[in-house]
Amino acid sequence: MLMRTLAWGVLWLLFMNKLYGQAYNLVGDAVAYGEDCYRLTDDVPWQNGAVWYADKLSIASSFELEFTMNFGNHNSNGADGIVLVLQTQGNRALGNPGQGIGFKGFAPSLGIEFDTHRNTDEQDPTYDHLALVQDGIINHQSPQNLAGPVPASALSDNIEDGRDHLVRVRWDVTSQVLDVYFDCALRLSSRVDMASIFGGQQEVWWGFTGGTGQLSNTQRVCLRKDIVVRDTFEICPGEAVQLVARSSPSNQYSWSPAGLVNSSTIQNPLARPTQDQLFVVTYQDYCGRLVQDSVFVQVAQPFSLDLGEKRVFCGENSWELVPEVSAADPALKLHYRWSTGDTLPTILPQTAGWYQLTLRADACYITDSVEVVLYPADHESTLPSTFHCFYEDALQLSSALAEERQDYYWPHSEETAAAVYVSRGGEYELISTNRYGCRFRETFVVDEQCPAPPVAPEAFTPNGDGHNDLFRIISRRAIDLRWMVYDRWGNVIFVGNGQEAGWDGYYQGVLCPPGAYPWKANYRPLGKTQDAFSEKRGVVWLIR
Missing domain, CATH: 2.60.40.10 (Immunoglobulins)
Structure with missing residues (x-):
């Protein structure tokens, strides 16, 4: 059986075919609320918190992240905001509080800044804004300001409204474009040279930072278990993989091909493809859109x-x-x-x-x-004797061992073939040597007095035409034979003794209807009353 130590999931992480949700590390003032929600800062001045995902994120592949953000409910006297950060310092790192929003101090890094307080020395606009920044620097006049600032919301200048805001970040590695959606509206789209920012590294740490200064807010993020979405699985032949789609408010899903998953209408079906396969799931997202996600399962060569x-x-x-x-x-x-x-x-x-x-x-x-x-070299293995029955025809004898032999020798005839034919009873020996130098001795006991199992026709036609009118059970040898025929309910309708007896198809003077009739024969060698009876069963068809 093919087994696998580790399989990476497209829409989930898969380890030994068991699903595990995302694991996060809390740093600084960050606190877990439960249900995958985390408070980065309390409504207290000069707090600094971070939540980092336990594993790195591949920037060499496309990905999407979807989460909710809550920036508190203090507007004019609230601060400072949240940053989604990609960085290389590790999942225990912490930046600077205040207007640095916990992002300042990370280099190299890439940040998606959600800023809720205007700092004129950072060239902030008057509205709560969104920007794409680099290397821990949030000054919008600096070269590290890659895109923005733009209003974070398409509907309001203020996002410190106590509401949970849905955010989606999409990275397309082919076009090198990063898109940021806020409350279902595309707010920022920019080409990003990830390779240049991170010096060619293909995996980075990622998470969220938040900070307060003299002004504060309770700021939190909620991270769904399906936050990380990848589009390729690699599995071994015969292995099952669990596909996991994003959460849907309607909880209605449609997977295709439907025949290759255990259920095509659930969020997390099991699939066991035998060859490379593309799966597509259709569902409604939290923005009310009908979405199609795809996952490619690559099956390793068997x-x-x-x-x-x-x-x-x-x-x-x-x-x-x-x-x-x-x-x-x-x-x-x-x-x-x-x-x-x-x-x-x-x-x-x-x-x-x-x-x-x-x-x-x-x-x-x-x-x-x-x-x-x-x-040792002179060792010879003697195998248990095997017993065979000889009738009129020549009997073929051959080794009972499955392993091929290099040499064969039959002492009775001095033949060197793998098999011989004998025409009488007696004991016969075979001496053989395998390719590993081991010798084997086998004894074949051939008995001429074996009872020949009785035989019977599959059908007879009791129509009085003189051909095949009787059903008989016969043997090639003289045997003590007792046999019976049954109807379909198991009642005995005929008893025969010996090979001369025959059933004409009648029971109690009435010809039986066409159909199948079971029979049973007990037999032993004639005259060997000390031997137990052997049994044979069959079915005969009565045809009119």
Whole structure:
């Protein structure tokens, strides 16, 4: 079975096929409210708080972040705001309070600033504004001001209204454009050179900072569990993946292809694709839009491993333990690790015991084990005798061992073939040697007195035309035979003794209707009254 140590999710994080919501680190004055909501600052002067996501965010891929922000309810005497920050200093870092909004001091960094207080020395406008800033500097006349400032809201100059405001941030890595939506309206769109800002780093820490100065507000963010959305899963063959769409106020979803998920109308269906597959989910977002999100599930190339049955080695030769390996893609790079610590495709067992091999390709792996038995060169294994019945035809004898042999020898005829034919009863021996130098002795006991199992036709036609009018059970040998025929309710409608007896299809003087009639035969060799009866069952069709 293919297994996997880690699978990264598109719309979620997936670890050993279990879902985990986002985990965050609180720094400074930040406090958890519950339900994934966090207070960055209380309505107290000179507070400074931050909430950082525990894992890094890839800026080498497109992403969307959706959350709500609440800036308190003090307008003219409230301050200072919240910044969504991408930075490289870690998920325990803290910037400067006051007009720095907890963002000042981070370099390199990128910030989406939601500023609720006018600082003239930072060239702030008179309205609560939104800007895209860099390296911890929020002066709007500086080169680090990348876009804005613009009014944060399309409807009001004031966002310190005590309301939760829906914010969506979308990064398109192809066009290198960052879009910011506030209360469902696009407020800022700008090209951003992420590679230049972060020196080519492809992953950054991210989170939210908030600060107060002489003026203050209670400022908080609420982060949905589905805040991070990626568009690619990588899984191993046979593995299930859980797809997770964003939250919808209607809780109505439509996934396609519907036949490849366990339920096409829930938010988080399970999928187990056998090949690369694009899934699309349609739902209504919190802005009332009908949205389609897609997720691509890439299934790794399959490969197989078989160490075979128990390996028996004889002699002092260096016998290799060779696995059978196949891969759909011949170019697939496979890594070997034996329980001995060896990393070559084959090993030379030094002691008897169990050997395990783990075969890995990227994050997928297979494990198989085999028992190794070591014998000296002169060792011979004697296998239990096997019993066979001889009738009129020649009987073929061959080794009961599945493993191919290098040499065969039949002492009774001096033949060296893998199989021989015999035409009489008796005991026959086969001496064989496998490719690992081990010798085996097998004995075949052939009995000429075995009772031949009775046989019966599948159908008969009791129509009085003289052909196939009777149903009989017969044997190639003389046997003590007792047999019965039943109707479909299990009632005995005929009893026969011996091979000469025959059923004409009648029961109590009336011809039975067409159909299937079960029968049972008990038999043993004729004259061997000490032997137990054997049993055989079947069905005969009565046809008119």
